[in-house]
Structures are given as C-alpha cells and as structure tokens.
Amino acid sequence: MHTPGNNLRVAAHTAGISFMLFLSACSLPGGGKSEVAAGSKDVVAGGAEGTIIYERHCMMCHSMAPPPAAAPPVKGVALHYREAFDSREEAVRHMVAFMKSPDPDEAVCDREAIERFGLMPAMKLSDDELKTVSAWFWDQYDPSMRQMHRKERARMQQEH
Numbered sequence: 001m002h003t004p005g006n007n008l009r010v011a012a013h014t015a016g017i018s019f020m021l022f023l024s025a026c027s028l029p030g031g032g033k034s035e036v037a038a039g040s041k042d043v044v045a046g047g048a049e050g051t052i053i054y055e056r057h058c059m060m061c062h063s064m065a066p067p068p069a070a071a072p073p074v075k076g077v078a079l080h081y082r083e084a085f086d087s088r089e090e091a092v093r094h095m096v097a098f099m100k101s102p103d104p105d106e107a108v109c110d111r112e113a114i115e116r117f118g119l120m121p122a123m124k125l126s127d128d129e130l131k132t133v134s135a136w137f138w139d140q141y142d143p144s145m146r147q148m149h150r151k152e153r154a155r156m157q158q159e160h
C-alpha cells in the first residue's frame with residue numbers, strides 16, 4: 001500500500017543521518033580527515049562549487065599558499081578561522097558577515113594583514129555563494145601551514 005507518511009519518514013530518516021554526519025564532522029577540532037570521511041554527496045558538490053566561486057571571485061587576491069598575491073593566502077585564513085572558531089558553522093557565519101561588509105574590528109586575521117594589504121572590498125555575491133565559498137575556505141586548512149605562517153609573520157615584522 002502506498003502511504004505518503006512512509007515516504008516522509010524515510011526522508012526524515014535520511015536527513016537525520018546526513019545531519020548527524022555533518023555534526024560529527026564539525027565537532028572534531030581540526031578533523032580534516034573525518035570531514036573527508038563523512039564526505040556525503042553534498043559536501044563533495046559544495047567543494048567543487050566552492051572552488052569555482054574561489055577561482056572566479058577570490059583568486060585574483062587570495063593565493064592558495066604563500067607567497068601572497070594581494071591578500072592573506074587561503075590556507076592562512078583557514079588557519080586563523082580554525083584557531084578562532086570551534087565549529088565550521090560559526091566560522092562560516094562570521095566569514096559571510098565579514099565579506100558583506102568588511103570591518104577591521106571584526107577581522108580574524110592579524111592586524112598586519114590589513115596594514116599590509118588594506119581592507120578587503122565587500123563581496124557582491126548571493127548568501128548561498130558566500131556560504132559555499134566560506135565553507136570551502138574553512139576546508140582548505142592545512143596543518144603544515146602553522147609553520148609556514150610563523151615564518152611569514154616573522155618576515156613581515158622585520159619589514160616594519
């Protein structure tokens with residue numbers, strides 16, 4: 001017998017599972033590996049879409065890794081956001097708000113970044129695009145960046 005109620009239950013069940021996967025991926029600090037393991041279709045699609053938005057709207061200023069182009073490299077930004085926020089969700093919320101109207105008082109990156117590169121211009125993208133690209137930035141975290149960043153920071157301080 002066809003019961004719409006059943007379909008609903010199945011849908012709710014599936015959504016529950018992906019929600020749990022999402023939560024567990026987020027609650028592990030620095031858990032890049034588990035995020036990949038949790039890699040549902042949505043995450044993969046978001047990744048590809050994030051790359052496209054990055055290449056179209058961010059890459060001209062943000063290189064992936066040092067040397068920087070006209071802004072802190074993506075991996076450096078990801079590192080700062082991992083240090084400042086416990087969850088991907090919170091980080092994404094902050095990054096989206098920052099990109100809509102960049103404010104030096106709200107910047108997570110070092111003060112030197114703004115002194116060196118100036119303030120980032122506001123991004124005129126849809127909320128969905130901003131969320132996707134912010135999550136993508138967060139996902140680019142690379143633990144080996146810590147050391148690279150320390151060196152870069154020391155070099156910047158010497159310049160001043």
Ligand code: HEC
Pocket residue numbers: 053054057058059060061062070071072077095098099102106107108109110113114117118119120121123133134137
């Ligand atoms: C015209 C150059 C330019 C473009 C294009 C650009 N940015 Fe930036 N961005 C900057 C500069 C400069 C900074 C460092 C100063 C600052 O924090 O405003 C920065 C900083 C940031 C930060 C760190 C903010 C913080 O909390 O400290 C994030 C996140 C960021 N950019 C994301 C993006 C994303 C995502 C895109 C593409 C949608 C993008 N940027 C496009 C120049 C740019």
